[in-house]
Amino acid sequence: MxxxxxxxxxxxxxxxxxxxxxxxxxxxxxxxxxxxxxxxxxxxxxxxxxxxxxxxxxxxxxxxxxxxxxxxxxxxxxxxxxxxxxxxxxxxxxxxxxxxxxxxxxxxxxxxxxxxxxxxxxxxxxxxxxxxxxxxxxxxxxxxxxxxxxxxxxxxxxxxxxxxxxxxxxxxxxxxxxxxxxxxxxxxxxxxxxxxxxxxxxxxxxxxxxxxxxxxxxxxxxxxxxxxxxxxxxxxxxxxxxxxxRQGHAVAIDARAPKFDGGIVTRLDCVPFGIVVNRDARRFYDEGEEFWPKRYAIWGRLVAQQPDQVAYCLIDSKSIDLFMPSVFSPIEAGSIRDMAARLKLDPAALDDTVQAFNAATRPGSFDPAALDGCATEGIEPAKSHWARPLDTPPFYAYPLRPGITFTxxxxxxxxxxxxxxxxxxxxxxxxxxxxxxxxxxxxxxxxxxxxxxxxxxxxxxxxxxxxxxxxxxxxxx
Ligand SMILES: Cc1cc2nc3c(=O)[nH]c(=O)nc-3n(C[C@H](O)[C@H](O)[C@H](O)COP(=O)(O)OP(=O)(O)OC[C@H]3O[C@@H](n4cnc5c(N)ncnc54)[C@H](O)[C@@H]3O)c2cc1C
Incomplete structure (x- = not known):
């Protein structure tokens, strides 16, 4: 019945x-x-x-x-x-x-x-x-x-x-x-x-x-x-x-996600462990400001404010296992210049950004589970925690877009x-x-x-x- x-x-x-x-x-x-x-x-x-x-x-x-x-x-x-x-x-x-x-x-x-x-x-x-x-x-x-x-x-x-x-x-x-x-x-x-x-x-x-x-x-x-x-x-x-x-909940998600209904698997949690650059290969915000659950919801807006509303998170092989894997495979390259070519970014500009970032990192005891104080010095924007040089190939990148959750x-x-x-x-x-x-x-x-x-x-x-x-x-x- x-x-x-x-x-x-x-x-x-x-x-x-x-x-x-x-x-x-x-x-x-x-x-x-x-x-x-x-x-x-x-x-x-x-x-x-x-x-x-x-x-x-x-x-x-x-x-x-x-x-x-x-x-x-x-x-x-x-x-x-x-x-x-x-x-x-x-x-x-x-x-x-x-x-x-x-x-x-x-x-x-x-x-x-x-x-x-x-x-x-x-x-x-x-x-x-x-x-x-x-x-x-x-x-x-x-x-x-x-x-x-x-x-x-x-x-x-x-x-x-x-x-x-x-x-x-x-x-x-x-x-x-x-x-x-x-x-x-x-x-x-x-x-x-x-x-x-x-x-x-x-x-x-x-x-x-x-x-x-x-x-x-x-x-x-x-x-x-x-x-x-x-x-x-x-x-x-x-x-x-x-x-x-203009307010709402928006996170940075994988730019390869479908237009609607991609759900949680398109979210990327790698930001604190790497650097994020825009279309001009420039960093624009402190990637390690706070624990990720307290910061992930600002990254949608941050990416929305970048030219073409796109950004790229770069990490090296030291960090690939530190976050929940995304449904999309990372883009992989043996060098920063090769990565730039794969992402269609200016190779010299990306190289400069990574070198400047690496030079600004300081020795410290990296701890993904704590606000470890591994911070950069003398660079803008600073990275306040989990700042380690990107120096161990292969390098990995994820393209980011603003992912709107709700208004x-x-x-x-x-x-x-x-x-x-x-x-x-x-x-x-x-x-x-x-x-x-x-x-x-x-x-x-x-x-x-x-x-x-x-x-x-x-x-x-x-x-x-x-x-x-x-x-x-x-x-x-
Ligand atoms: C990927 C993702 C992950 C999330 N994870 C979490 C989480 O873990 N924890 C958390 O607290 N929040 C999370 N959120 C936010 C959370 O989903 C929302 O805050 C919550 O689900 C809102 O519930 P709701 O019932 O108001 O809206 P919804 O669940 O969106 O329901 C709205 C319903 O209204 C229907 N509808 C719309 N218009 C009409 C109409 N004109 N006539 C009839 N029906 C209509 C829709 O079909 C839908 O069924 C997440 C959101 C997303 C997108």
């Missing part, structure tokens, strides 16, 4: 809650709302095989916990979490919402396990996250599959290949959504809506509005379905925005996850969760595992609050 969730939804009825989106935030909202007794319809743009948005590419999340457990090596308390956030955002965050999100994340791993998530035992490795971040066994894909299975068991109705195109709003009050389902225009009516449809990073035209033509050279690390349609509709309908359109321009929300309209009043029955509201908390910068924290926490809040709204409204009528 087909489960209820596999059957076509009944679009003649009025659902309690419509959830737009099919990633982590959407599923957390849908499961929570359904468990609270609501009828829930979830519409996901992607076909079933590609469901799960950016969330299916994830590996871990960060949450507040008082003590270590099977998958975390020690405590991570509110103040440390908050200070980590302050450091990366440089204060560009809404403290009330951010602290609320941190508190609400307390022991969230337990709730996730109750909904099918499996975590792997804490691991050591180059990411230094074993205490703060829990890793999903099987990655984000397994997490999404588990959540969909749980949502179906609970009776959430799910429609794939269903793209919300418009929202019918009367003075900020939601009544229905128009969506495309395999080429046919349909309408879903509901008493409340949760918008969990991600950022707009897959919409190159929108990115170009703030980045200009360089956006053409950006690679989108995740789903091609996050085009920001719901964000645009809400902005046109008078929702208040938060966040800078921060967002819908403003309150603690109930209600969308705030211009003028400051909340839209009673419109809630938002995940990337679409992440800019409330992430004004700039990023820390590993926090995207999933925001989606899980606000997904649950949106699920709970949408049902609370529906119950109160039904009582009133």
């Amino acid at each position: 087909k489960s209820e969730a596999c059957m076509a939804p009944d679009l003649s009825r009025v659902y309690d809650v419509l959830v737009v989106g099919g990633g982590n935030a959407a599923l957390c909202a849908a499961m929570t709302a359904r468990e609270a007794g609501a009828s829930v319809l979830l519409i996901e743009s992607a076909p079933r095989e590609f469901r799960g948005g950016n969330s299916r590419h994830t590996r871990n999340l960060r949450y507040f916990h008082d003590s270590g457990n099977r998958h975390l090596t020690g405590p991570y308390l509110e103040d440390e979490f908050w200070n980590d956030l302050l450091l990366v955002t440089k204060g560009q965050t809404n403290e009330e919402l951010a602290r609320y999100a941190i508190r609400e994340s307390k022991n969230i791993g337990l709730w996730m396990e109750q909904h099918g998530c499996r975590f792997q035992p804490a691991m050591r490795g180059t990411l230094h996250l074993a205490r703060t971040n829990a890793f999903f066994l099987g990655g984000g894909k397994a997490l999404m599959n588990a959540y969909y299975a749980c949502a179906e068991r609970l009776g959430v109705e799910i429609l794939y290949e269903a793209t919300a195109e418009d929202l019918d709003l009367r003075e900020g009050f939601f009544t229905s959504a128009a969506f495309d389902h395999r080429g046919a225009r349909r309408t879903a009516r509901a008493r409340a809506v949760v918008l969990a449809s991600g950022g707009y990073q897959a919409n190159l035209e929108w990115l170009k509005q703030s980045w200009g033509p360089p956006a053409e050279n950006f690679i989108i690390r995740g789903t091609p379905y996050d085009k920001g349609r719901m964000l645009r509709v809400m902005l046109d309908q008078g929702a208040q925005t938060v966040g800078d359109p 921060y321009l967002s819908l403003t929300v309150n603690r109930r996850a209600q969308v705030i309209m211009q003028g400051g009043a909340p839209a009673e029955n419109i809630f938002a969760a995940g990337e679409i509201m992440s800019g409330n908390i992430l004004g700039q910068g990023y820390m590993a595992g926090f995207g999933m924290t925001i989606g899980t926490v606000f997904g649950r809040i949106a699920g709970k609050e949408s049902v609370r709204y529906v119950v109160e409204r039904l009582k009133r009528s």
Whole structure:
């Protein structure tokens, strides 16, 4: 017998809650709302095989916990979490919402396990996250599959290949959504809506509005379905925005990655162990400023600011085994000049850059697991740690491009996850969760595992609050 969730939804009825989106935030909202007794319809743009948005590419999340457990090596308390956030955002965050999100994340791993998530035992490795971040066994894909299975068991109705195109709003009050389902225009009516449809990073035209033509050279690390349609509709309908359109999460990824959906395997973690040059064979930033998890998210922007939005990370054979291998093989050469020829860079310029860098390195005790203070002297930009001469062939290079993960321009929300309209009043029955509201908390910068924290926490809040709204409204009528 087909489960209820596999059957076509009944679009003649009025659902309690419509959830737009099919990633982590959407599923957390849908499961929570359904468990609270609501009828829930979830519409996901992607076909079933590609469901799960950016969330299916994830590996871990960060949450507040008082003590270590099977998958975390020690405590991570509110103040440390908050200070980590302050450091990366440089204060560009809404403290009330951010602290609320941190508190609400307390022991969230337990709730996730109750909904099918499996975590792997804490691991050591180059990411230094074993205490703060829990890793999903099987990655984000397994997490999404588990959540969909749980949502179906609970009776959430799910429609794939269903793209919300418009929202019918009367003075900020939601009544229905128009969506495309395999080429046919349909309408879903509901008493409340949760918008969990991600950022707009897959919409190159929108990115170009703030980045200009360089956006053409950006690679989108995740789903091609996050085009920001719901964000645009809400902005046109008078929702208040938060966040800078030029801010977002962008990492340096292998320039040979596909335009969309390359996922985690295209990321490169070699930067701290080598040097990075631009098209003119010049270094442009301190490659060893900090541990890589605290710096990887600035390198997308750094590469985006270089001519032609391209850069090259060079290492020598001493470092080839020090980082997680990329899916693409490195470009190999016996000398720096041969490497320049292979990368189509000016050989003399690259040779000069490497020689100047090598001359600026100082003897020290190199330690990839510590801020080892092996720094350059008398060179700009400096390299603060892990600076060793590039002198042991073969040499290796990886071409880099900006890889956009998600955008921060967002819908403003309150603690109930209600969308705030211009003028400051909340839209009673419109809630938002995940990337679409992440800019409330992430004004700039990023820390590993926090995207999933925001989606899980606000997904649950949106699920709970949408049902609370529906119950109160039904009582009133
Ligand atoms: C390669 C990669 C690795 C990452 N690793 C991590 C990690 O380890 N930890 C971490 O915390 N974060 C990570 N992130 C960031 C993380 O993926 C996001 O912060 C998080 O998944 C956002 O969840 P979401 O539900 O808001 O968006 P998504 O998961 O992107 O879901 C949005 C959903 O909305 C659907 N949709 C879009 N528009 C419409 C529409 N109009 N109608 C219907 N449906 C629509 C999409 O199809 C998609 O299913 C990573 C991202 C990438 C790309």
